[in-house]
Amino acid sequence: xxxxxxxxxxxxxxxxxxxxxxxxxxxxxxxxxxxxxxxxxxxxxxxxxxxxxxxxxxxxxxxxxxxxxxxxxxxxxxxxxxxxxxxxxxxxxxxxxxxxxxxxxxxxxxxxxxxxxxxxxxxxxxxxxxxxxxxxxxxxxxxxxxxxxxxxxxxxxxxxxxxxxxxxxxxxxxxxxxxxxxxxxxxxxxxxxxxxxxxxxxx
Numbered sequence: 001x002x003x004x005x006x007x008x009x010x011x012x013x014x015x016x017x018x019x020x021x022x023x024x025x026x027x028x029x030x031x032x033x034x035x036x037x038x039x040x041x042x043x044x045x046x047x048x049x050x051x052x053x054x055x056x057x058x059x060x061x062x063x064x065x066x067x068x069x070x071x072x073x074x075x076x077x078x079x080x081x082x083x084x085x086x087x088x089x090x091x092x093x094x095x096x097x098x099x100x101x102x103x104x105x106x107x108x109x110x111x112x113x114x115x116x117x118x119x120x121x122x123x124x125x126x127x128x129x130x131x132x133x134x135x136x137x138x139x140x141x142x143x144x145x146x147x148x149x150x151x152x153x154x155x156x157x158x159x160x161x162x163x164x165x166x167x168x169x170x171x172x173x174x175x176x177x178x179x180x181x182x183x184x185x186x187x188x189x190x191x192x193x194x195x196x197x198x199x200x201x202x203x
Contacts, residue, residue: 089113
């Protein structure tokens with residue numbers, strides 16, 4: 001059911017507003033399944049990589065941006081928010097390459113509220129990055145703001161602990177990460193206007 005409290009929306013970028021290009025999904029799956037005894041580090045976009053492959057991770061971040069493409073369902077959803085004067089923004093862990101992704105996704109001009117961890121100096125799930133995004137949105141209360149993301153810890157736990165309402169992109173998964181649980185569970189960001197009681201524009 002629509003939540004009448006909600007007045008603003010924040011989105012994660014990778015695997016929320018945009019999926020990884022197919023070749024990166026394949027590579028990421030191989031790396032994440034490299035073996036339980038492999039020392040790992042957490043990637044900026046919520047994935048994990050075996051230690052010692054920093055060069056490969058850097059290469060992925062440089063090369064993935066050109067593989068992003070516009071998705072009409074996403075663009076229609078954002079248009080519906082703008083038509084209803086709902087402020088929205090993006091909070092993403094990552095580097096300057098996030099700007100290139102947005103260009104290739106057709107999200108131009110960039111939203112005024114775009115917080116990229118490497119530029120801001122804090123990353124999800126740290127509360128500072130969510131507070132910065134709320135400030136750039138014009139100061140809605142956390143309890144009036146929906147955060148939409150796919151990563152249980154970085155996005156859902158992080159945003160919930162910062163006081164935001166959360167919507168989890170499940171991607172075929174069942175929630176198993178304990179509290180705080182997401183307030184909404186969805187399959188695609190085009191369900192967000194419905195949470196706010198809006199309708200997407202039809203093309």
